[in-house]
Amino acid sequence: MDTTPLLRRKNITRPSGITSEATRSEGEEELENEIEAELENSPVEQVALTVPVTDDPTLPVTTFRMWFLGALSCVVLSFLNQFFWYRTEPLSISAVSAQIAVVPLGHLMARTLPDRVFFKGRPWEFTLNPGPFNIKEHVLITIFANCGAGTVYAIHIVTVIKAFYQKHIGFFVSFVVVLTTQILGFGWAGIFRRYLVEPASMWWPANLVQVSLFRALHEKEKRPRGSLSRNQFFLVAFICSFAYYVVPGYLFPMVTSLSWLCWIFPKSVLYQQLGSGLYGLGIGAIGIDWSTISSYLGSPLASPWFATANIAAGFVLVMYIVTPLAYWLNLYKAKTFPIFSDDLFTASGQEYNISSIITSDFKLDLAAYEREGPLYLSTFFAFTYGVGFASLTATVVHVSLFHGREIWELSKSAFQEKKIDIHTRLMRKYKQAPEWWFMIILLINVGVTIFACEYYNDQLQLPWWGVLLACTLAIFFTLPIGIITATTNQTPGLNIITEYIIGYLYPGYPVANMCFKVYGYISMTQAITFLQDFKLGHYMKIPPVTMFMAQIVGTLISGIVYLGTAWWLLDSITDICNTSLLPSSSPWTCPSDRVFYDASVIWGLIGPRRIFGDLGIYEAINWFFLAGAIAPLLVWCAHKAYPDKEWIRLINMPVLIGATGMMPPATAVNYTSWIIVGFIFGFLVYRYRRDWWQRNNYVLSGALDAGLAFMGVLLYLCLGLEDISLNWWGSDLDGCSLATCPTAKGVYVEGCPVFK
Known part of the structure; x- marks a missing residue:
């Protein structure tokens, strides 16, 4: 050269x-x-500004410190996240907390552990202390922690069967389902690494938060004159976040959703429907609480502005145009039900008695269903499913139109040398995890799953062909959804289409429906998670074989701990998840599991044909499939007609249409707060204070996550265990008690006015 x-x-x-x-x-x-x-360097500016283009291959990686601290962080996060998952305001402790907490422990072990070399000169030579605690060890510990962050989706099946349906499922059967669903996605991840990890255009925005934090915690940096170093900035932001969370977490919970319209009109159903951030449209509602902002959509600081803008447009379209029009036109008897609710109703607006339509062998009692009458949804809930239909077809069409040629070129050149960026070139120095490792894991998991579903069919209900069909759906959608996630930080879900398909093919079996959804949806989501971790290792130059080992072990540990914690809570807390029997002050209301249960009734027990098909009320919702397929085509045509208008290409229809996919359990205030913060940092700060954004944006995101998590755990340990709480007007999360009332004439619901 x-x-x-x-x-x-x-x-x-x-x-x-x-x-x-x-x-x-x-x-x-x-x-x-x-x-x-x-x-x-990466052609993506955010990556070029954040990720270092150097590597030190001499740093020790597979150390005793890494295995010990990695396993410990995985166990602790798995336990805490499952413990808080059943609560009314679930606290999700991200891997960032462990990422910070292990730093002093790692340095302490480096100072105190003996450096004696065991089996010196032999292939298995090792030492407990190979030298200073380094950044690559820290990355692998964080990969372990990532396995314990969030939740294990298959736990929903166990919770719904035991707590909502109050039926039997064995611990061993539950363990097999949890383990196979968590590891199955590893096979898809291995297949699609070359498409979703190596290309520079697949940049995975969420990883930049962790990369920034790693650099802040490990790189020696001279403090700029008149400013703070990244370490100092992180410490200040962390302390502020930690101290502030005592306000929404204990002293003044109302700041979680400040719905000022409800305060101005305390006796108006209409204004409370408009203004409630938790039970209504959330007009003007805002949450001054990081958990409100980041709980469902992730950190707005990690979202690129074009993705934030697409989500904002989709939210406004569904929440402020489609929903009000449908409600006030009384579409599908909308005024008989709350404007925003995930409950299931009878035609008279009362809550549906699901237990009355289930037979003793856990199937639909058709005669009882005919007596009870058809099941109704709130209009928003019905449209949420329509949005899910549209988002799915939009994803396939969008990826085909905008990324089809790129995918084809990558496929043709998969085994040829091709132009690579600095990060992929540096990673070529390390031994790759061969693809056949992933295929063996995939085949073993599919075999074990088929055996479990056939042998324990009385508990799982899913036939063998259902397992194969779920796997086919997962592998088909992993690539297009992976591209969306890798470029926008948003992941469209397969939960609705999986429920829809098995509901038509195998109606009347709620557990089969849940299992099919988990195997079809979560194996794809797990593949995306594994790929995101691969990309983090790619940015931080972690040997791929070591990454493979850490992910497998971390997934095994997290599955065991999650299931054990859930089983303990379900057996030890009286009436857990049963809001009709729990005391009003009880936090164990399981909001996300309630949505999962509702879905099992709609798609599994009753079946889509009796709700969204020719025997149902909401048949017209199926037109959303066509609308979703057409929308990206319109954008593509506009881009071809006006190629100089770059902003047209930034319209991402899968993200825009699927913007409200997290609602429910997410509420309006989660979105309004997230969008505002995303606009401030993703647009204003990024455009007008680029130097500050480059140094501090992702560090701030990590500090806010960590401060919230540590104070949340501390509040529970100090006050929650002793049931010490404040009871004053600021303790009311929303202050909009009338927002859930119907407005149809003559409908009586307890605690609501009757309109005449």
Whole structure:
């Protein structure tokens, strides 16, 4: 490579007479390497500003510290996240908390553990203390922690069967379902690594938060004059977040959703429907609480502005145009029910008695269903399913139109040398985890799943062909949904289409429906999670084989701990999840599991044909499939007609249409608060204070997560265990008690006015 033009751009001249590689000075070679690295840097600006383009392959990675702290963080996060999952305001403790907490522990172990070498000179030589605690160990510990962050989706099946249906499922059967659903996605991840990890355009925005935090915690940085270093900034933001969360977490919970319209009109059903952030449209509602902002959509600081804008447009369209029009036009008897609710209703607006239509062998009692009458949904809940239909077809069409050629080129050149960026070039130095490892895991999991579903069919209800069909759906959608996630930080779900398909093919079996959904949906989601971790390791130059081992072990540990914690809580807390029997002050209301239960009734027990089909009320909702397929085509045509208008290409229909996919259990205030913060940091700060954004944006996101998590745990340990609470007007989360009332004439609901 002739670097003379590059050197000229850097105001460097090559000394006279020096023309060969061998005779160039070391300083000049280093400078040229630096220039080459800069030119090979990621074409994505956020990545180029955040991820280092260097690597030190001599750093020890598979150390005792890594395995010990990684397993410990995975166990602790798995326990805490499942413990808080059943609560009314679930607290999700992200891996960022462990990422920070293990730093002093890692340095302590580096100072105190003996450095004696065992089995010296042999292939299995090792030492407990190979030297200073380093960044690559820290990344792998965080990969372990990622396995314990969030929740294990298959636990929903156990909770719904035991707590809502009050039927039997064995611990071993539950363990097999949890384990296979968590690991099944590993097979898809191995297949799609070359498409979703190596290309620079697949940049995975959420990873940049962790990369920034790693650099802040490990790199020595000189404090800029008149400013703070990244370490200092993180510490200040962490302390502020930690101290502030005592306000929404204990002293003044109302700041979770400040719905001022309800305060101005305390006796108006209409204004409370409009203004409630938790039970209505959330007009003007805002949450001054990081958990409100980040709980369902993730950190708005990690979302690129174009994705935030698409979500904002989709939210406004569904929440402020479609829903009010449908409600006040009384579409599907909308005024008989709350404007925003995930409950199931009778035609008279009363809650549906599901237990009355279930037979003793856990199937639909058709005669009882005919007596009870058809099941109704709130209009918003019905449209939520329509949005899910549209988002699915929009994802397939969008990826085909905008990324089809790229996918085809990658497929053709999969085994050929191709142009790569600096990060992929550096990773080529390490031994890759062979694809057949992933295929073996995939085949074993499919075999075990089929055996479990056939042998324990009385508990799981899913036939063998259902397992194969679920796997087919998962592998088909992993690539298009992976592309959406890798470029926008938003993940469209397969939960609705999986429920829809098995509901038509195998109606009347609620557990079969739940199992099919989990195997079809969560195996794809797990594949996306694994791929995101692969990309984090790619950015931080972690050997792929070591990544493989850490992910497998972490997934096994998290599955065991999650299930054990859930089983303990379900057996030890009286009436858990049963809001009709729990005391009003009880936090164990299980909001997310309630939505999962409702879905099992709609799609599994009763079946889509009696709700969304020719025997149902909501048949017209199926037109959303067609609308979703057409929408990306319109954007593509506009882009072709006006190729110079770059903003047209930034319209991402899968994200825009699926914006409200998390609602419910997410509420309006979660979205309004998230959008406002996303606009401030993703647009204003990024555009007008670029230097500050580059140094502090992702560090701030990590500090807010960590401060919230640590104070949340501390409040529970100090006050929650002793049931010490405040009871005053600021303790009311929303203050909009009338927002859930119907407005149809003559409908009586306890606690609501009757309109005449």
